[in-house]
Amino acid sequence: MQTPGNLIEDTFDVLVAGAGVTGICAALAAARQGARTVLLEPRPFIGGNAATGLCIHTYKTKNGRQVVYGIAQEIIDRLIEQGGAVGHVPLPEGYVHSVTPVDADLFRMETTAMLAREGVTILYNTALIDASTRDGHIESVLVCSKSQLGYIKARFFIDATGDADLAVKAGAPARVGWPGSGAMQPVSMMMRAVSVDTARACAALSEFESAWASKRGCPDPIPVYFHGSFTRWNQQLRELGVYDHDDHQFWTNTVWPDQLNFNGSRMANIDGNDPLSLSRATVELTSQLQKLGAFLRANVEGFERASFLPNAFVGVRETRNLQGLYELNEDDIRVGRKFADTIGQGCFPVDIHHPDGKSQQHIDVGGDGAYDIPYRCLVPKSVENLLVAGRCISVTQYAHGATRNMAPCMTTGESAGIAAALCSQQSMPAAELPMSRLQPALRRAGVYLGEMAA
Ligand SMILES: Cc1cc2nc3c(=O)[nH]c(=O)nc-3n(C[C@H](O)[C@H](O)[C@H](O)COP(=O)(O)OP(=O)(O)OC[C@H]3O[C@@H](n4cnc5c(N)ncnc54)[C@H](O)[C@@H]3O)c2cc1C
Numbered sequence: 001m002q003t004p005g006n007l008i009e010d011t012f013d014v015l016v017a018g019a020g021v022t023g024i025c026a027a028l029a030a031a032r033q034g035a036r037t038v039l040l041e042p043r044p045f046i047g048g049n050a051a052t053g054l055c056i057h058t059y060k061t062k063n064g065r066q067v068v069y070g071i072a073q074e075i076i077d078r079l080i081e082q083g084g085a086v087g088h089v090p091l092p093e094g095y096v097h098s099v100t101p102v103d104a105d106l107f108r109m110e111t112t113a114m115l116a117r118e119g120v121t122i123l124y125n126t127a128l129i130d131a132s133t134r135d136g137h138i139e140s141v142l143v144c145s146k147s148q149l150g151y152i153k154a155r156f157f158i159d160a161t162g163d164a165d166l167a168v169k170a171g172a173p174a175r176v177g178w179p180g181s182g183a184m185q186p187v188s189m190m191m192r193a194v195s196v197d198t199a200r201a202c203a204a205l206s207e208f209e210s211a212w213a214s215k216r217g218c219p220d221p222i223p224v225y226f227h228g229s230f231t232r233w234n235q236q237l238r239e240l241g242v243y244d245h246d247d248h249q250f251w252t253n254t255v256w257p258d259q260l261n262f263n264g265s266r267m268a269n270i271d272g273n274d275p276l277s278l279s280r281a282t283v284e285l286t287s288q289l290q291k292l293g294a295f296l297r298a299n300v301e302g303f304e305r306a307s308f309l310p311n312a313f314v315g316v317r318e319t320r321n322l323q324g325l326y327e328l329n330e331d332d333i334r335v336g337r338k339f340a341d342t343i344g345q346g347c348f349p350v351d352i353h354h355p356d357g358k359s360q361q362h363i364d365v366g367g368d369g370a371y372d373i374p375y376r377c378l379v380p381k382s383v384e385n386l387l388v389a390g391r392c393i394s395v396t397q398y399a400h401g402a403t404r405n406m407a408p409c410m411t412t413g414e415s416a417g418i419a420a421a422l423c424s425q426q427s428m429p430a431a432e433l434p435m436s437r438l439q440p441a442l443r444r445a446g447v448y449l450g451e452m453a454a
Contacts, residue, residue, distance in 0.1 A: 004142060004150050006140075006152070007126075007143060007148065007150025007152050008150075008152055010153075011153040011155065012035075012036050012037060012038045012153070012154040012155070013030070013035035013036045013154065013155050013156065013424040013425075014027075014030040014035040014037045014038075014155070014156050014157070014158065014417070014420045014421055014424055015037075015038050015040070015141065015152060015154035015157050015158070016030070016040070016158045016160055017040050017128045017141065017157070017159055017160060017165065017166045018041065018048065018160035019039050019040070019043075019046035019160070020046075020048020020049055020050060020160060020162055020390060021047070021048060021049070021050045021056075021390070021406050021409050021410050021413065022048075022160040022162070022389045022390025022409045022412065022413035023039055023158070023160030023161075023389075023390070024039075024111045024114075024115065025071045025072065025409075025410045025413030025414040025417065026158045026160050026389055026414065026417035026420070027039040027115060027120045028071055028111075028114055028115060028118055028417065029414040029415075029417025029418045029421070029445065030158075030418070030421045031115075031119055031120045032118060032417075032445070033417070033418055033422065033425075033441070035156075035420070035424055035425075036119075037118075037119075037120045037121070037417075038120070038121040038123060038154065039115065039120050039121070039122045039123065040123050040126045040127070040141075040143060041122065041123065042126065042127035043124070043313075044124050045108055045124070046108060046112060046115075046122065046124075047104065047107060047108045049162075049315050049316075049406070050104065050107055050108075050406060051104050052104060052189075052190040052261075052311045052313070053190045053192055053253070053261030053311070054104075054190065054263070054315075054406070055099045055100060055102070055251075055253040056076075056100040056102060056405075056406045056410075057096060057099070057100070057348045057405040057407060058088075058097070058098065058100065058347060058348045058405065058407055059072070059073070059076075059088050059098070059407055060096075060097045060098050061097065061365070061369030061370050062096065062097050062347075062364065062365070062369045063097065063369055064090075064097045064098070065369065065370075066088070066448075067345040067346075067370045067448055067450070068345065068346075068347070068407045068408075068410070068448065069448045070344075070410070070414045070445060070446045070447040070448070071413075072407055072410035072411060073446075074446075075102075075110065075114075075410075076088075076100060076102070078114075079103070079106055079107065079110060083103075083215060083217065083255070084103040084106030084110065084255060085100065085101065085102045085103070085255060086214075086215050086255050087100070087213070089211045089212075089213045089224055089225065090211065091209050091210075092211075093209050094209040094211070095209075095349060096349070099211050099224070099225040101224045101225060101253040101254060101255050101261075102255065103255050103256070123143070123145065123152075127143060127144050128143050128161065128165055128169070129143060129144050129149075129169075130142035130169050131166060131169040131170040132151065133171060136382055136383055136384050137383075137384055137385055138157050138166075138170050138385055138386055139153065140153040140154070141154075155385065155424040155427070156385045156421075156423050156424040157170075157385060157387075157420075158386070158389055158417065159322075159386060159387070159388040159389070159392065160389050160413060160416075161392065162316065162319070162390060162392055163272065163273055163316075163319045163320050163392060164320040164322050164388060164392040166386065166388075167322050167380055167388050167392070170380075170383045170386055171382055171383060172322060172323075172380035172381065172382055172386070173322075173381065174321060174392070175320065175397070176319070176320050177319070177320075177355075177397070178355065178397050183355035184270070184272065184318045184319060184355060185317035185354070185355055186268040186269075186270065186353050186354075186355065186357040187266075187267055187270045187272060187278075187285070187314045187315060187316050188266050188267070188285070188314070188315050188317075189285035189286065189288075189289060189311050189315060190261055190262065190263055190311045190315060191262040191264065191265070191289045191292070191308055191310045191311060192260070192261055192262070192308075192309045192311070193259065193260045193261075193262055193293070193296070193306045193307070193308050193309075194259050194306065194307050195258060195305045195306050195307055196258055196259060196260050196302055196303055197258070197302040197303075197304075197305075198222060198223050198254060198256075198257055198258060198259070198260055198302065199222075200301045200302035201260065201302030201303060202223035202302075204300050204301040204302055205226065205250075205252075205300060205302075206223070206226035206227065207228035207229055207231075208226075208228060208229075209225075209227050210223055210226035210227070211223070211225040211226070212224060215255065218256075218257050220257065222254065222255070222256065222257050223252075223254070224255060225251070226251075226252055227249070227250070228249070229247050229248065229249045229250070230243075230248045230250070231246065231247045234246040234247065236299070240291055240294075240295055243288075245357070245358060248264065248266070249360070250262060250263060250264030251263040251264075252264075264292060265285045265288045266353070267281050267284060267288075267314075267357065268355060268356055268357030268358075269355075269357075270314075270316075272314075272316035272318070272319040273320065278314060278316070281314045282313065285310070285314055286310045289310035293307075293308025293310075294308075296308070317353060317404065318391075318397070318400060318404065319392070321392050321395055321397075321400055322377075322378075322388040322392055322394040323394055324376060324377055324378065324380055324381060324388065324393070324394030325376035325377075325379045325380075325394070325431065326374050326394060327377070327394050327396055327399075328371075328373065328377050328395040328399040329395070329396045329398065329399050330350065330363065332371055332399060333349075333350055333365055333366075333399055333402050334363060334365075335366045335367050335371075336367025336368055336369060336371045337367070337371055337372065338371075338372045338450055338452040339372040339373075339374040339452060340435065340452055341374045341376060342373065342375075342450050343374070343375045343378070343411070343412065343415035343419070343438070343442060343447070343449065344372075344373050344411035344414075344415055344442070344447050344448065344449060345370040345371065345372055345411070345448060345449070346365075346370065346371055346373055346402055346403055346405075346408035346411070347365055347369055348405040348407065348408065349362050349363055349365055349401075349402060350362065350398055350399070350401035350402045351401050351402070351405070352397075352398065361401075363398070363401070363402075371402075372449075372452060373393075373403065373412060373415075375433075375435070375438065376394070377393045377394040377395060378393055378394070378412060378415070378416055378419070378430075384429035384430060384431065385429065385430065386430065387420055388416075389409070389412040389413045389415075389416035389417075390412055390413055391404045391409060393412055414445065414447055415438075415442055415447060418438070418441050418445060418447075419433055419438050422438060422441060
């Protein structure tokens with residue numbers, strides 16, 4: 001077997017592993033600071049979970065105060081221009097103040113163009129598989145690109161894999177699933193339904209909260225978000241083999257009058273780090289959604305002419321989380337705690353789909369409705385030139401129920417990108433970056449830090 005050489009001869013200033021919402025924001029932010037940035041992504045497209053048709057949660061506190069800005073807001077503004085978003089739409093009587101649906105394909109196309117404009121090198125079909133470290137310093141990462149293994153060198157690294165793959169390979173400690181059991185929240189596959197009469201579908205299915213919005217070119221209000229359950233069809237859905245439980249809840253979102261993104265499948269006891277387990281879920285959830293689509297077309301108003309497109313991959317809610325310099329916890333969310341080393345705020349409540357796949361738990365954000373995310377949640381204890389951002393930052397399994405959502409992921413991604421560029425410029429370990437340098441740079445970029453920042 002050939003010994004792998006360098007895949008690319010250059011040394012980058014910042015390498016970002018993973019191009020979900022987090023990695024996209026991290027790479028954009030690093031490049032805007034002047035860092036030569038490379039972004040690795042195993043799939044042939046960027047977006048991660050955001051490419052599956054999910055609403056971005058959430059920019060505003062329960063009382064309607066916006067606390068998420070920066071690149072997260074810039075993307076929404078750009079998508080509104082193209083008809084791919086309708087802004088932050090109030091959700092009357094909802095568990096959040098507002099919802100932010102986006103078109104997944106337009107999201108992917110627009111963010112790809114933004115990365116290209118900033119000069120980020122995107123390496124598609126390229127997975128990080130190992131890290132070469134010396135004395136707690138990452139020198140290069142080993143990647144697998146098609147059938148080729150090779151090293152890529154950088155001065156500073158960001159783990160935006162969602163699974164803390166890079167952090168673990170570099171020797172940083174991480175928690176896997178729930179303490180003790182290692183159990184993880186269930187996985188789900190999204191489905192897009194096209195040729196739907198969404199207003200009639202909403203009337204037939206919406207049982208809890210719904211949000212409606214208009215946009216340029218669509219004069220009639222669109223049901224951009226609704227939430228219901230299949231309780232009245234329990235017996236039929238069991239007989240069809242769609243679900244093995246009753247009262248299945250689902251969420252839909254859209255920015256189009258004739259399409260719906262359906263979050264209506266679920267499978268427990270799947271390990272998102274294990275390719276065999278994830279592959280089994282892909283097969284089973286595709287089948288579950290094909291049956292659900294056939295059921296909706298035959299039984300529910302508004303879907304008579306619909307086609308159903310289960311997503312190409314399974315959405316993973318939870319795998320590993322870094323155990324960094326600080327672990328954000330449930331109490332921090334409950335009281336809306338503020339920190340001097342804030343790098344942005346989160347305001348989505350704790351939302352836990354129980355690992356048994358049968359129940360869901362919400363814990364509201366207390367205080368003024370927002371909590372600070374400390375920089376220390378991104379900093380590993382034992383690796384000096386690495387930051388971890390997005391779904392896998394350093395949080396307890398309960399706090400993860402809040403921070404795993406896309407708005408906080410985008411915030412930690414952007415802040416990690418700026419911090420990484422600053423550290424790379426000064427050859428400074430992540431843990432030594434002073435807040436007096438980082439926080440003004442975050443503010444200049446438009447990140448809202450809350451009141452506690454220096
Ligand atoms: C079914 C479901 C419903 C959800 N609903 C909502 C919702 O309504 N609103 C909301 O805001 N959030 C929701 N979430 C949560 C949210 O979508 C994710 O937690 C968030 O998108 C995570 O972003 P990320 O960029 O950190 O990770 P991901 O989106 O997982 O992206 C990680 C990227 O890294 C890549 N990667 C993985 N391993 C490697 C590697 N070894 N090397 C290089 N790259 C790698 C992946 O291919 C992927 O592109 C939901 C999640 C699921 C699963």
